[in-house]
Amino acid sequence: xxDDDTELQVLAYIRANxxxxxxxxxxxxxxxxxxxxxxxxxxxMHPYKINFVQHLRAGxxxxxxxxxxxxxxxxxxxxxHLYWDDTNPHWSRETNFQTIWGINVWCGLVGxxxxxSFFYDGTLNGRRYLNF
Numbered sequence: 001x002x003d004d005d006t007e008l009q010v011l012a013y014i015r016a017n018x019x020x021x022x023x024x025x026x027x028x029x030x031x032x033x034x035x036x037x038x039x040x041x042x043x044x045m046h047p048y049k050i051n052f053v054q055h056l057r058a059g060x061x062x063x064x065x066x067x068x069x070x071x072x073x074x075x076x077x078x079x080x081h082l083y084w085d086d087t088n089p090h091w092s093r094e095t096n097f098q099t100i101w102g103i104n105v106w107c108g109l110v111g112x113x114x115x116x117s118f119f120y121d122g123t124l125n126g127r128r129y130l131n132f
Contacts, residue, residue: 007039009029040084044086105118
């Protein structure tokens with residue numbers, strides 16, 4: 001079903017470039033998208049999505065808050081970040097998405113009534129939240 005040389009080329013390319021898309025591998029090796037996909041499936045390789053984790057700095061635990069923060073950079077699409085392998089590499093990437101421009105939004109629900117929404121420009125910590 002598979003040409004052994006081409007199969008080895010695909011697997012070697014994926015091992016060397018695990019973040020490559022199937023389309024890119026197919027184009028580089030000179031075979032079809034479906035052919036590459038079948039080879040990866042045969043070898044039980046799966047596309048693992050990246051996990052974005054907040055980069056922690058000294059003092060962050062003091063400033064921690066459970067409030068929502070809306071930012072101007074949007075959300076990164078994890079669908080565009082895949083890692084092909086036969087075992088889960090638990091791939092993650094530190095981001096600083098909480099350190100760019102943003103605004104905190106708070107609202108509450110008490111006795112079936114909506115309280116807020118309140119907007120707070122700045123970082124909320126315990127003292128600021130109490131004053132808020």
